[in-house]
Amino acid sequence: METVKSIGIDAGSTTLKIVGVNEKGKILFSIVEDADPKVEEQTERVLNKLKENYDIESSKIVATGYGSNLIKADKKVTEITCHAKGIYEYFKTGGTAVDIGGQDNKVILISKNGKVIDFIMNDKCASGTGRFLENTAWRLKIPTEKMAELALNSDGEVKISSTCAVFAESEVISHLSRGQKLEHVIKGLHRAMVKRITSMIYAVGFNPPLMLSGGVAKNKAVVKMLEEELGEKPMIPENPQIMGAFGAALIGLSQ
Amino acid sequence: MLHVKIPTRKEVIEEEKSKGKRIAAVYPIHYSRELFRAFNIQPVEVWGPPKTDTRKANAHLQSYICSVVQSGLSFYLEGYLDIVDLIVVPHSCDSLQGLGSIFKDFIKPKQELVTIYLPREKNKENVEFLANELKRIYKQLSQLCGFEPDNERLMEEIKTEEEIDTLVLKFYKSRGNLPLSSREFYTILRSREYLPPDKFKSILEYALLHASKGKLKKTGIVLSGLLPEPMDILDVIDDMDAFVAIDDMACCMRRVYEEGNSSDPFERMAERIVNGPPDPTKGNSFDERFEFIKSLVDLTSAKGVIFYNVKFCEPEYFYHPILKEKLGKAQIRSLIIENDINEPLPQQTITRIKAFIEMIRELS
Numbered sequence: 198m199e200t201v202k203s204i205g206i207d208a209g210s211t212t213l214k215i216v217g218v219n220e221k222g223k224i225l226f227s228i229v230e231d232a233d234p235k236v237e238e239q240t241e242r243v244l245n246k247l248k249e250n251y252d253i254e255s256s257k258i259v260a261t262g263y264g265s266n267l268i269k270a271d272k273k274v275t276e277i278t279c280h281a282k283g284i285y286e287y288f289k290t291g292g293t294a295v296d297i298g299g300q301d302n303k304v305i306l307i308s309k310n311g312k313v314i315d316f317i318m319n320d321k322c323a324s325g326t327g328r329f330l331e332n333t334a335w336r337l338k339i340p341t342e343k344m345a346e347l348a349l350n351s352d353g354e355v356k357i358s359s360t361c362a363v364f365a366e367s368e369v370i371s372h373l374s375r376g377q378k379l380e381h382v383i384k385g386l387h388r389a390m391v392k393r394i395t396s397m398i399y400a401v402g403f404n405p406p407l408m409l410s411g412g413v414a415k416n417k418a419v420v421k422m423l424e425e426e427l428g429e430k431p432m433i434p435e436n437p438q439i440m441g442a443f444g445a446a447l448i449g450l451s452q
Numbered sequence: 453m454l455h456v457k458i459p460t461r462k463e464v465i466e467e468e469k470s471k472g473k474r475i476a477a478v479y480p481i482h483y484s485r486e487l488f489r490a491f492n493i494q495p496v497e498v499w500g501p502p503k504t505d506t507r508k509a510n511a512h513l514q515s516y517i518c519s520v521v522q523s524g525l526s527f528y529l530e531g532y533l534d535i536v537d538l539i540v541v542p543h544s545c546d547s548l549q550g551l552g553s554i555f556k557d558f559i560k561p562k563q564e565l566v567t568i569y570l571p572r573e574k575n576k577e578n579v580e581f582l583a584n585e586l587k588r589i590y591k592q593l594s595q596l597c598g599f600e601p602d603n604e605r606l607m608e609e610i611k612t613e614e615e616i617d618t619l620v621l622k623f624y625k626s627r628g629n630l631p632l633s634s635r636e637f638y639t640i641l642r643s644r645e646y647l648p649p650d651k652f653k654s655i656l657e658y659a660l661l662h663a664s665k666g667k668l669k670k671t672g673i674v675l676s677g678l679l680p681e682p683m684d685i686l687d688v689i690d691d692m693d694a695f696v697a698i699d700d701m702a703c704c705m706r707r708v709y710e711e712g713n714s715s716d717p718f719e720r721m722a723e724r725i726v727n728g729p730p731d732p733t734k735g736n737s738f739d740e741r742f743e744f745i746k747s748l749v750d751l752t753s754a755k756g757v758i759f760y761n762v763k764f765c766e767p768e769y770f771y772h773p774i775l776k777e778k779l780g781k782a783q784i785r786s787l788i789i790e791n792d793i794n795e796p797l798p799q800q801t802i803t804r805i806k807a808f809i810e811m812i813r814e815l816s
Contacts, residue, residue: 263799263803274810275803275806275807275810276803276807277803277804277807277810277811278807278810278811278814301800312811312814312815313807313810313811313814313815314811314815315785315811316807316811318800318803318804318807319800320789320798320800320801320804
């Protein structure tokens with residue numbers, strides 16, 4: 198049974214991510230589940246299940262994310278610090294890390310030696326977040342995964358003027374009722390989201406390379422448009438969703 | 453932990469009234485406490501208050517007016533200020549000037565209404581302007597109270613305020629040696645908004661007796677803005693093993709005035725306000741504000757500055773981009789957040805404050 202030196206738990210608004218690492222920081226396992234309302238019970242269940250295959254008795258536990266206050270952990274660290282740590286250790290370079298999460302976006306400037314030197318995150322507004330796309334996908338009855346494909350294959354684009362997650366939904370409906378093509382509208386929706394993210398990147402000061410984390414980094418249309426808007430090809434980890442939990446686990450190693 | 457019993461605003465009002473004093477409800481920011489005290493008027497400041505239901509004020513104010521003014525008007529309309537004898541509205545910003553006009557033209561309060569037109573920028577002409585403005589208010593108060601305090605009486609009150617300002621500065625400088633949480637420190641400091649000078653002075657002196665030689669080994673923060681409300685922001689900072697080492701807030705440090713030079717009481721009161729610490733509502737230059745904030749950082753070895761802005765406070769917003777840039781060039785990290793004094797702190801704001809403290813700790 199392999200010994201897990203440290204466990205990082207990222208209790209996000211939409212998903213729970215758990216990563217275990219050995220003493221060298223190598224990822225031994227990663228788990229991503231939709232977040233339950235009772236995240237403390239969900240975490241306990243997942244950790245109990247892990248005991249079947251891993252020795253986690255002496256593992257340090259570091260929690261991050263909105264649900265972290267509810268989780269029993271040795272240390273609690275903010276998502277900003279955890280994402281920066283995870284991304285830096287994954288790519289071994291400083292630059293601009295962008296985490297596009299379910300409910301918030303974070304743009305983090307990381308120094309050459311891996312320290313956070315500035316950051317920005319949205320507050321009180323879901324524009325440009327994963328929820329922005331999810332809301333519209335749900336309203337249009339299209340699977341979220343299909344949204345990127347429709348946007349990428351579109352031969353046109355409708356300008357969406359509103360970046361408010363709620364108003365954009367009604368704007369999409371209004372465009373469709375006026376006969377605009379679905380894929381054109383969806384491409385426009387992605388563009389609005391990317392413009393919101395790039396404005397945050399410029400607000401904090403873009404310093405290449407651009408590194409993405411968070412579930413939305415899997416959306417190929419968002420990635421392509423970010424490249425178009427910034428003129429810089431984003432670097433994406435194999436599993437961008439777990440970067441916060443990975444960073445938390447790495448922080449646990451130094452405890 | 454230091455246990456200090458501070459009377460509430462209500463208790464102070466009741467006690468001072470029973471002594472025959474008049475009570476003035478004073479809206480933010482700058483005014484001469486000493487002028488009112490010379491007329492046996494106890495100023496009780498109205499900074500909101502937070503968590504007020506603002507529906508009644510919404511009928512009079514645009515939605516982009518800050519929550520300090522929204523709450524302040526609602527507080528009056530709900531009848532909570534019925535007990536006071538006069539209402540004082542300094543022209544600190546457009547919203548407060550608007551509040552003064554609403555009182556005068558639409559609400560027409562039963563109490564005496566005193567408005568104060570405050571000049572901007574430090575210069576001789578503005579001292580003269582404000583001195584004349586204070587003379588006008590003196591006449592208004594004389595008519596209300598039926599007597600005219602002489603210069604000696606005015607100077608006595610001015611000296612008391614100057615003494616207290618010196619004591620407040622000492623309190624600030626001892627911050628790192630005081631066994632007080634940020635919430636306790638600011639609860640004491642802000643009791644000046646309504647306590648008579650002798651009571652406030654004795655509380656400060658008592659707290660200062662408990663100053664130890666050992667400095668707090670925590671991360672110091674400079675808090676800039678209007679007021680620390682909701683006070684949960686102070687708890688969030690303390691929970692991160694940090695503390696507010698000093699502030700650049702309108703309700704506190706920006707009103708710790710220097711001693712005046714003039715032997716004329718009106719000129720001296722005017723000098724104190726005009727020559728006071730830089731303040732966005734006084735139109736001080738970017739450099740003046742930057743130098744002042746930097747001096748606070750240097751004095752306390754603080755590791756960063758949090759600009760905690762009340763939503764829609766235009767004078768504060770105006771300075772943020774340049775101040776952030778200037779502080780950045782001086783290797784001083786800063787964070788800009790905004791909130792409404794009637795709302796609890798959102799989780800995102802808490803995360804940003806915590807991440808900021810993690811960042812500055814890592815960088816220092």
